[in-house]
Amino acid sequence: MFVGHYAAAFAGKAVAPKAPMWTLAIGCQLIDVGWSVFVMTGVEHGRADPALPGSTLVLYDMPWTHSLPAALVWSIAAAALVKLLLRLPVWASVVVGLSVFSHWLLDLVVHRPDLELWPGGERVGFALWNYPVPEQAVEMGLLAVCGAAWVASRKSLGRAAWPAVALIGFYVALQIAAMLMPPPPGELGLDTGATVLLAYLVAAAAAALTGIEGKRALATAVE
């Protein structure tokens, strides 16, 4: 799952308009942002197996980002950080934390069993990756449904719909670009980590653009 994770950011923005879109866009991928840095630095490991259907990733070592306790720690830390550093309201901070945890839940649906319930413990994953067409349908469906909720919420705040629609379109384009890229060869390292990190930063920057106008609308938004 790549852009399907942003469905959680859209849903989060719909229920907590005071959470800046960029915090939710980083939040829903924060666990993978950490993973990309850890893969680059050799803290976590994975490899690609071109024989696999759907995603070719074999993620055999990622206890610090994708184990259940690690995901909980990242989620709580993110909520605390946006509360302290950005002074977001409590509800908006909680929703940013939930957006972080949504990553693990959506990974649980698509990953092959590589998510540890505790470091070194049992590994879970429902392996929707093995069925590439339904997997893509789930990602696009989530994006469409949650994107529609976000657009409706913007309209109720008197904000233009088009920046949201443009962002959703951009994410679909990113997904297509990712599918057309050749799978990484063998052991994952600097190249893969840097590519993934860059994609998430570009996606977050694009999300930030949708928040440029409308500070006044936010002032009247419910928390």
Ligand SMILES: [Zn+2]
């Ligand atoms: Zn992940």
